[in-house]
C-alpha cells in the first residue's frame with residue numbers, strides 16, 4: 001500500500017459510534033472508538049464483532065471523552081488491542097471516570113435484561129465489557145499536551161487542537177510522511193464548540209490541511225446563536241414560567257459538562273436574585 005486508506009466504522013449515516021480507521025504502510029490506527037447510542041437498532045451495533053482485527057490496530061488517538069467517541073475502547077482492549085491510546089491530559093483524567101461508569105451501566109443493563117429473559121425462558125447475554133475491561137483500558141492511556149506533536153507510527157505523527165467542546169476535547173491533526181513531496185495532512189475535527197462556552201476558549205485549528213473529516217452532529221439543525229447572557233435570559237424565562245403557579249420544571253441534561261453548564265447558569269441566576 002502506498003496510499004493511506006481511511007474507513008468510516010461509525011458516525012456515518014448516524015451521529016454516534018465515531019470510529020475512523022487509517023491504514024498506512026507502517027500499520028493501522030483508529031481515531032476514536034465510540035459507543036453507538038440512541039435507538040435499539042443502533043445500540044445493537046455495540047454487540048457485533050468489530051469489522052476489523054483489534055489486535056492489528058497499533059494505536060488509538062482519542063479526540064475527547066464523550067462516550068459516543070470513547071465508549072467502545074474497553075471492548076477494543078477486551079478483544080485484543082494492546083497499543084497506546086493517545087489523548088490530552090484532561091481527556092485521560094475524564095476517561096478515568098467515564099469508562100468505569102459506562103462499564104457499570106453495561107453490567108446493570110445486561111443484568112436487568114437477563115432477569116427478564118430468564119422469566120421468559122430466553123437466552124442470556126453478556127455485557128459488551130465489564131469494569132475490569134475498563135480498568136485494563138485505562139492503563140493504555142498516554143496523556144499528551146495540546147499543540148505539540150506526538151509520534152504515533154513511523155512516518156505518522158499527530159497533534160491536538162482545542163475543540164472548545166468538553167474538558168480536554170480536541171481536534172486531531174494527523175501528518176503522514178509521503179514517499180516524495182510534502183507530508184499529507186488530515187484534520188479530524190471531532191465535536192467542535194458550541195461557541196460561548198463558560199469553561200473553554202473558542203475552538204482552534206490548523207489551516208491548509210489536505211483533508212478535513214468533519215463531525216456534523218447538528219448538521220441538519222439551526223441552533224440559536226446565543227451568548228452566555230442571552231442563554232441565561234432564556235433559561236430564566238423558562239424557570240419563571242414553570243414557577244408560576246407552582247409548576248415543576250424537568251430538565252433532561254445528560255451529557256457531561258452540559259449538566260455542569262446548566263447548574264452554573266442556574267447558580268448565577270439565583271446569586272443575582274433573578
Ligand SMILES: [Zn+2]
Nearest residue numbers: 064066165191
Ligand atoms: Zn462530544
